[in-house]
Amino acid sequence: MAILIDETKRVLVQGITGREGRARTKLMREYGTNVVAGVTPGKGGQTVLGVPVFNTAQEAVKALGGIDISVLFVPAAGVKEAAISAIAPTFISQGPFFVHRNCFQNEREEVEVWTR
Secondary structure, three states, rough: OOOOOOOOOOEEEOOOOOOOHHHHHHHHHHOOOOOEEOOOOOOOEEEEEEEEOOHHHHHHHHOOOOEEEEEEEOOOHHHHHHHHHHHHHHHHHHOOEEEEEEEEEHHHHHEEEEOO
């Protein structure tokens, strides 16, 4: 089994201010995951467990540079929009500023979508 996330990967957590996002971010950081940013619309400027929160994935990418993996902990109704917002920087920039992979965690099912 391949290890997709290690200490060298820059991780963005979408839904970081919610119950699941906050709890999973805490666990990821305890295991050494390099969580560099979080996204929750309307909560930009906050921090969660020392991680800066942005309103959109695009804002996070613009402020911090390349993100390797985006992990989504959002309600089912928001998954499509959240995924598209993480994938969008891939099409906006051909430089190093984009998200390589998305990992969705939604209602007990995990689905990985490779964007590159």
